[in-house]
Amino acid sequence: GVAAAARACPAVGRDVSVLVQAVAGEEGGALGTFGTRPLVEAGHTGRLNVFCEPTGLRHLPRATAAATARIAVDGEDSVDDRPEAGHNATVLLGFLAQHLAAALGRDASGGPPFTVCVAGLHTGTLHNKVHGSGSLLLNLAYATADAGAAAERALVRALDEGLREFTARFSGTPPFARTAADAARITRLEWEKRGLPALGPQPEWGEKLLAEAGVDRWPDDEPAFTCDAIWAEGLPDAFTTVFGPGSLDANRAHAAGEFVDLADLEAFADRTAALLTAFADDVRRHDGARPAVPVPPPTGLTEKAGTA
CATH class of the missing domain: 3.30.70.360 (Alpha-Beta Plaits)
Known part of the structure; x- marks a missing residue:
C-alpha cells in the first residue's frame, strides 16, 4: 500500500513522511511497554496516526x-x-x-x-x-x-x-x-x-480525510476495543484512528486458528494507498494552514502492526 501510494503520488516520501512501526509487547498486558508507548513519548508520531488492528476495513477513531x-x-x-x-x-x-x-x-x-x-x-x-x-x-x-x-x-x-x-x-x-x-x-x-488513558473523540478534519479516501467509519453504536492507540490520546493537532483487515471475532483473534484472508490484506493495501494519497493531497491544499507537529522527525502516517 505504501509503495503503491509512492508510485501514484510523488509527494509521498518527498513532502510527506511515512513512518511504519512494528512493535513487540502490545498484547499480554504489556500495553506497548516494548514499543508504542516509549516511541510516542519520544515523539515518533504523525499528524495522522493509524493503528493496524482487525476492524473489518472500517476506521475506528476511538479506543478503550x-x-x-x-x-x-x-x-x-x-x-x-x-x-x-x-x-x-x-x-x-x-x-x-x-x-x-x-x-x-x-x-x-x-x-x-x-x-x-x-x-x-x-x-x-x-x-x-x-x-x-x-x-x-x-x-x-x-x-x-x-x-x-x-x-x-x-x-x-x-x-x-x-x-x-x-x-x-x-x-x-x-x-x-x-x-x-x-x-x-x-x-x-x-x-x-489501571488509570491508563482511553482514546477519545478525534478532530473533524481527519474524519473528512478518511471519507475522501473511501474508508468507511466504525458505527458509533458498536463498541470499541482496547489497543495501543490509547497512547496517542491528546497528541496536539493530530488525528488517530484504528484501521485494519479482518475482525476480532470472525478471524478468531487470540485463539487457536487465528487467520486473515488474503483478499482482506489486499483490500487493506488498496485503502492504505488511497489514504496516503488523500493525506498528501490534503497537505498540499492546506500547507501552512495548520501548525506543524513538533516531532523528531516530521511524519505523515504512523502504522502500528500488532500481533493480531
Missing part, C-alpha cells in the same frame, strides 16, 4: 483502555486425606469468579459503562492435594476515565461482598471451614495496570 486486576489467595496447602487442614484456593477463587462475573456484569450496565472479562484462574494441577494458593485475573475495559474509576470501585465492592458471602456459605462445611474463616485475610487485590 483496560485495567487488569489480580485476585490472589495465599493460604496453606494440605493433603487430600485432610482437606480441612488447609485453605482451598480452588473453591474460594472459583466462587469469587462466579460472584464477580454476576456482580460486575450488573454494575457495568448501571453507571458509567465498562466491560468485564473474567480471565485466567489458576491454583494447581495435582489431584491429590488441596491447593492453598492461586490467582484470578480480570480485565476491565472502559472508554472514559470516569468509567475506569467506576470499574475499579465496582470491583473492590464486589470482592468484599463475595468474600462475605463465601464465609457465610462455607463456614458450616467442615472441609472448607478454615478457608471460610480466613478468606478475607488470605485474599488480596492487586492491580497489574
